[in-house]
Amino acid sequence: MILFEEHAELLTLFEKFKELKTKEDQANSLELAEHASTVMNTLDEGIKELDNLDTFFEYLHQVGASHRRIPGFKVEYFWKIEKPFLTAVETTLGDRYTENVENIYKITIKFIIETLVKGYDNANAPT
Numbered sequence: 001m002i003l004f005e006e007h008a009e010l011l012t013l014f015e016k017f018k019e020l021k022t023k024e025d026q027a028n029s030l031e032l033a034e035h036a037s038t039v040m041n042t043l044d045e046g047i048k049e050l051d052n053l054d055t056f057f058e059y060l061h062q063v064g065a066s067h068r069r070i071p072g073f074k075v076e077y078f079w080k081i082e083k084p085f086l087t088a089v090e091t092t093l094g095d096r097y098t099e100n101v102e103n104i105y106k107i108t109i110k111f112i113i114e115t116l117v118k119g120y121d122n123a124n125a126p127t
């Protein structure tokens, strides 16, 4: 939730998306709070897939590409998740958040976001 507290302007994307959605989309529409846990689950899944890079790339490219359908979304918004994610890890791990662990998570989140960005960039813009 830190993400949306610090970047309140991102909230409007969710509001706009709500208004623009078709009937079909409305059925499986995410609320903002749900999206926060969707993001965390996606990062968690991504980390679990790190031992199989084919599925790692396929999964995160698809998630990145799916953001093409969100009006007003900019690819650089993916980077806004970097610091809140690291803060969440630090809070969760407490004493176990050593410098070494911090470095590992920094590299990991960077790699995940780069992969989301690539998926978004390589997807075709909606027509």
Ligand code: HEM
Binding pocket: 010, 011, 013, 014, 017, 028, 029, 030, 031, 035, 038, 039, 042, 043, 063, 066, 067, 070, 073, 077, 078, 080, 081, 116
């Ligand atoms: C690491 C960053 C992010 C991850 C992992 C992520 C993940 C996801 C996933 C898995 C979905 C559902 C995709 C689908 O239905 O196929 C989604 C939908 C969405 N995301 Fe993200 N997202 C991220 C960042 C953002 C940001 C920064 C915004 C903009 C403020 C955003 C806005 C949305 C919106 C508006 C939807 C559609 C909600 C709906 O279906 O009702 N996402 N995201």
